Amino acid sequence: MNNEADLRNKALAGDAEAQRELGNRYREFDLMIAPAEGEDRFEPTLKEAVSFLSLAAEQGLVEAQVDLANMLSLELPTQANYITALTWYEHAAKKGNLSALIRLGMMAEQGQGQPRNYPRAAKYYERAADKGHVLGMFNLALLYRSGRGVEASPKKAIKYFKKASDKGDLYAPYYIGEMLEFENPDEARSWYDTAAARGLLEAELKIGQLLHRQGHNREALPHLRRAVKLGGAAARQALTTLEEIGFEQ
Template sequence: MTDAERTAALAGPPEEVARLLLEAAEAGHAEAQLLTGQIYLDGNGVARDAAEALRWFGLAAKAGNPMAMNMIGRCCEHGWGTVIDKALAAQWYRSAADRGLAWGMYNLATLYTLGEGVSEDKAEALNLFERAAALEHAKSINMIGSFYEDGWVAERNLVTAASHYRKAAEGGDFRGQFNHARMLAEAGDLDHARHWLSKMTETATPAFREKARMWMTQQTSPIWHDDLIRAVD
């Protein structure tokens, strides 16, 4: 089941969706077990219960569901229903990644980038981001742009960075949309920069929107004037 199909499966009245999912999950359907874990994690149609979410993710993972493996990693990384254990999170992300799941590759790559739960290894991180990017994972494409912009492992190349940010933006990643807008503005294309900043606000978290706004207000270049800042308000 794709991310879009999962979203559609959860689109009905929450309590009714929860009832149907629980019936299927209890009958042993791994995808339903995964989705049941998600509704318990989100408190969507049921009382929020991270420990119960983790239990359902575990059942789905036991049946071989890669996304469930990834979600167990998320629980271990963030302490949802269990203690924080980033080394264990890395193991679960690797299990998901080894089964071809782009999210598993992305999450494992992030740990390698930061050196959390694993030894810092930006070369391995870039390799994993590139594997996920080949599967059109927008967040990974954005991260590759960051590697080229900052000169991590790869030689610094702003043209390549800009190309990746554009692809990530078009793929719907709000961080990619901000980075794409940032590069457009610096190149003098303020109209398109404003468009992508506005697009970013449709899906960006409140914390990221505030971070983006703060970054813009701290810039000394005249291109970051009130007109562009208002696009993220």
């Protein structure tokens, strides 16, 4: 459905898929509507996007419900739009959409369109995690790690971080390493290695610092030098450790 006129005709005739596609083309500014004199350049196009996505969402098209809610809550964030977005995420979540569950959890955690509610966020994340969503696993692990909305449990935090890591999450093995670093440095090193192998430079810093504490300075050196590429505070930490070892960058 590449022809704009054909797409619009189908959308106006009630085709939900066409309504969604047309709405998203306006949303992404592939199509634009000229503003009236004195009107914001993008406002009429964004209104058209919301209008067509709303038509598709009201017909029960789950993908359109999520697209509309994402647009309202992430791209046009106002209190009123948060509240409307919550409604559409809830509709989509009831139909099993996992992205909607994650967004409901994040909005509850951040207090968007509602008072901040960590226990509610945890329930949404758990529902998504139980259905295999990696971000549900990761976010739930963070809550168990901090004790927000749930009773703090390092064991459960590590459990869900491991589940997320098994699905290839970049940061999950790093967090496991942090939690185990002083209790079990060898296991922590293994998790940091996993994160580093996935390209996380922060893990290189942790490996370098861990090796330095264990007296393995020559082995620590390449990890610390890679960590310098991070810039900012992490780079300063890496440089400080390099100075302690006695090597220049």
